[in-house]
Amino acid sequence: MSNENKSTKARKIIDLIFLGIISIVVGVGIAQMSDSGAASKLEGGPAPVFALEAMDGQRMGAKDFAGKVVILDFWATWCPPCIKQMPALQNIKNDEELKEDVKILSINTDDPTPERTELVESFMAKHALSLDVLYDDGVVSNLYGVERIPTLVVIDPNGLVSYGGSGVLSEGKLRKLIREAKGQ
Template sequence: MKKKNPGAKETKQGLTKKQRSYIYTGFFVGLILLLFVVNNTGSEPERGPYPPNYVPAAQQNSVMAPDFALPTTDGKTLKLSDLRGKIVILDFWATWCPPCRKGIPDLIDLKNKYGKKGLEIVGISVDTDTKNQVVPFMKEKGINYPVVYGNQSVYMQYGGIRAIPTTFVIDPHGKIVASYEGLVPKLAYENHIKKILGL
């Protein structure tokens, strides 16, 4: 007959105090890690269905930016080709995306600073269920550049848009000179603008 370890007191569930201690410790460590992840997601891009090693064709720099014609928030139509001759920043975003919201003041500042020098910024909203929140959000934040409503066709033209924000910098000839996934510093865009303008 097997002798019980006198130092291991069994609980009603058959677990020792030591085992229960391990379980509780693991639970609390897991909870702390979960809270850490939740509190630090604001600077990360919102991920889409594509794998991390997927490289969309439209994000390979120095290719022509696919043209599109999309409805604006004020009921008009915006064609990318109509902006030829300007530097264009295309920003795929949504009202519910924390890093998108965080980056919008930088885009507003860039439009204020370089708008008269040939910069245009186009926000492409990927909102679906929250589409009715786009215009109120624009007014609240003072967005000073056109915003259009995206669709599956333009998402696929630009490689599927696996994360937001996803941003493309397009030169006056219509070529993509840079692309970014996630929130990037305003200086990154400004460096491209200055290089194109020869400043």
């Protein structure tokens, strides 16, 4: 076999390997963009009950806001898509028409280190956010089947999960989910 034939075969093998790697990367990317996940399996069922410590030291959970639509936002300070999601949640929190009907619980999933409280408080100040932050050590994330962040869970006024999924949602989509959870 000539060097030219060996070179052509080697190039074909390299091309096939490269295409295989590209296929895997694209497949993983599409899977991560997908709205499905374990959290979506909760839809239609009762929201798991929990209580977590908030930034102010109080313990609270979704059950404390029965009769309201509750949005759980699972996030971390190091997560760019989580940061992208925050302004829409802040706008909904600031909406005077929704204040009586909607409660947003921003569930931080950063590692529970001694520095986490300071890290989260600094993050919230830097991004001018006033969301109610709860600190999760992984227990609540597991209860809600959080596999990726951000994950958003919408709980209707009756305590049933009406939406659960990962990825960044637009403010318009969030408002639509709120209306649906309210039965409108």
